[in-house]
Amino acid sequence: METLYRLVYTSARRKDCDDKEIQNILASCKKNNPGKNITGLLIQTENRFLQVIEGDKDEVLGLSEKIKKDPRHGGVNIRFEQKVDKRLFPNWHMAFKDISKDDIQFQSKISEEDKKSYEAMMEGDISAYNDRGMNVLKTFVSM
Numbered sequence: 001m002e003t004l005y006r007l008v009y010t011s012a013r014r015k016d017c018d019d020k021e022i023q024n025i026l027a028s029c030k031k032n033n034p035g036k037n038i039t040g041l042l043i044q045t046e047n048r049f050l051q052v053i054e055g056d057k058d059e060v061l062g063l064s065e066k067i068k069k070d071p072r073h074g075g076v077n078i079r080f081e082q083k084v085d086k087r088l089f090p091n092w093h094m095a096f097k098d099i100s101k102d103d104i105q106f107q108s109k110i111s112e113e114d115k116k117s118y119e120a121m122m123e124g125d126i127s128a129y130n131d132r133g134m135n136v137l138k139t140f141v142s143m
């Protein structure tokens with residue numbers, strides 16, 4: 001039986017992980033994730049990534065092991081890892097959001113409190129990885 005699992009990590013984006021490399025990463029997501037029924041969100045900022053990966057536990061853990069070794073980033077730090085009842089991103093085999101480029105839009109579209117929650121997540125405050133934090137991430141795909 002499938003155990004629905006969610007894993008969220010932050011990492012440091014390498015300087016040479018430029019737009020072209022991001023396109024390559026998204027191409028891998030498009031190629032691999034649908035067949036494994038993996039969904040989620042990848043956020044890029046100036047120098048970081050935050051990724052939510054959800055799906056069958058074995059698939060999620062297998063993919064996260066592969067991603068951990070990817071030289072396009074480093075310091076992968078798992079912030080949330082748990083069995084869940086429902087997917088946050090059922091319709092996205094990997095939604096992508098570049099917050100560094102959308103900064104102004106981002107700043108004006110989310111509330112002060114949601115911004116704080118997001119910043120705490122990015123800084124690795126694991127207490128921010130609660131329902132509120134997850135909902136803030138969810139709002140990004142509709143922005």
Ligand SMILES: Cc1cc2nc3c(=O)[nH]c(=O)nc-3n(C[C@H](O)[C@H](O)[C@H](O)COP(=O)(O)O)c2cc1C
Nearest residue numbers: 025028029032033042049051066067070072073094
């Ligand atoms: C930040 C980041 C997120 C990634 N997310 C995914 C992902 O969701 N799915 C995926 O297949 N590969 C992802 N990758 C790429 C994998 O590390 C790996 O390069 C890729 O899966 C290899 O695919 P291939 O064996 O089909 O060439 C990601 C890489 C990075 C740096």
